[in-house]
Amino acid sequence: SSTPVNVTVTGAAGQIGYALLFRIASGQLLGADTPVKLRLLEIPQAVRAAEGTALELEDSAFPLLAGVDVFDDAKAAFEGTNVALLVGARPRTKGMERGDLLSANGGIFKPQGEAINSGAASDIRVLVVGNPANTNALIAQTHAPDVPAERFTAMTRLDHNRAIAQLAKKLGVANTEIKKITIWGNHSASQYPDIFHAEVGGRSGAEAVNDQKWIEEEFIPRVAKRGAEIIEVRGASSAASAASAAIDHVHTWVNGTAKGDWTSVALPSDGSYGVPAGLISSFPVTASGGSFQIVQGLELDAFSRAKIDASVQELTEEREAVRALGLI
Numbered sequence: 001s002s003t004p005v006n007v008t009v010t011g012a013a014g015q016i017g018y019a020l021l022f023r024i025a026s027g028q029l030l031g032a033d034t035p036v037k038l039r040l041l042e043i044p045q046a047v048r049a050a051e052g053t054a055l056e057l058e059d060s061a062f063p064l065l066a067g068v069d070v071f072d073d074a075k076a077a078f079e080g081t082n083v084a085l086l087v088g089a090r091p092r093t094k095g096m097e098r099g100d101l102l103s104a105n106g107g108i109f110k111p112q113g114e115a116i117n118s119g120a121a122s123d124i125r126v127l128v129v130g131n132p133a134n135t136n137a138l139i140a141q142t143h144a145p146d147v148p149a150e151r152f153t154a155m156t157r158l159d160h161n162r163a164i165a166q167l168a169k170k171l172g173v174a175n176t177e178i179k180k181i182t183i184w185g186n187h188s189a190s191q192y193p194d195i196f197h198a199e200v201g202g203r204s205g206a207e208a209v210n211d212q213k214w215i216e217e218e219f220i221p222r223v224a225k226r227g228a229e230i231i232e233v234r235g236a237s238s239a240a241s242a243a244s245a246a247i248d249h250v251h252t253w254v255n256g257t258a259k260g261d262w263t264s265v266a267l268p269s270d271g272s273y274g275v276p277a278g279l280i281s282s283f284p285v286t287a288s289g290g291s292f293q294i295v296q297g298l299e300l301d302a303f304s305r306a307k308i309d310a311s312v313q314e315l316t317e318e319r320e321a322v323r324a325l326g327l328i
């Protein structure tokens with residue numbers, strides 16, 4: 001059998017980690033032919049809980065799981081790693097200022113970027129899930145100057161999947177009928193889920209819906225605020241769906257997008273669509289040969305342009321704030 005791929009998961013003892021690890025170990029991240037070694041990173045007070053999860057992973061006797069190690073040190077956790085899923089982050093708590101949130105996360109993502117830079121495998125791919133994901137990814141990427149910038153991505157796949165599901169439900173079609181959904185901008189309430197370029201049975205998503213009011217007043221806010229809806233209904237934040245989207249993101253990165261479709265990924269901008277270079281912003285992307293390419297040449301009407309600009313403006317402000325704090 002082939003050499004195991006090293007997968008590091010941070011925040012491994014958290015809710016998302018608990019859902020994610022079993023799917024990785026079962027082969028859903030990299031495929032049924034690829035053995036994996038899991039490297040779990042946690043803060044010291046959560047190491048014991050992560051060790052408990054490691055026992056459960058052992059008890060599952062996954063054919064593809066070649067080992068599980070638990071760490072409380074970033075340098076050790078990222079040694080030789082091929083895929084890094086950065087899930088652990090400092091959540092915003094009541095009354096916390098944005099600067100405090102960004103500083104706390106700088107304290108997490110700067111050393112992780114440095115550890116990836118010095119110790120990860122040369123084919124390292126990084127997905128940041130922990131919020132504020134785009135800016136956390138920017139911090140880590142900045143501190144890994146020897147790693148190609150495009151190996152650092154942040155997750156908008158859950159937003160993308162939510163948008164597919166909402167549109168399919170509205171139109172009474174299967175999820176598989178919806179192609180080319182795009183999430184633009186920041187993984188935050190300012191994101192822009194775009195169905196103007198989506199395709200459903202030979203028409204654009206917007207034409208198929210034919211209801212601008214629904215798009216503006218129901219669809220966009222529903223997708224953008226779905227996380228809050230889950231918290232209200234479930235009594236806890238989304239975890240299994242976030243883990244599922246993380247699996248999708250990496251699986252697509254490695255295996256490619258289907259012909260005639262694309263996905264949404266937050267990655268360092270090359271200036272496409274007027275998004276300032278270097279900002280980690282979500283775009284429509286295809287994947288092939290193990291890398292993402294931003295879909296070029298889409299026409300944006302005034303409505304879409306304004307929505308994208310607003311979300312990109314928020315990312316620009318986050319970048320300025322972390323710069324002012326000396327985090328990048």
Ligand code: NDP
Nearest residue numbers: 010011013014015016041042046088089091130131238242
């Ligand atoms: P979760 O596992 O529920 O969430 C982890 C992160 O994912 C949060 O930042 C959360 O953001 C984010 N997230 C992104 N998208 C979503 C989504 N759609 N739905 C829900 N969350 C989303 O958090 P837990 O508190 O259960 O676990 C976090 C773990 O991380 C803890 O065990 C903690 O010890 C650990 N940790 C580890 C660190 C490390 O390894 N160095 C550093 C910091 C924490 P949001 O808060 O905005 O929901």
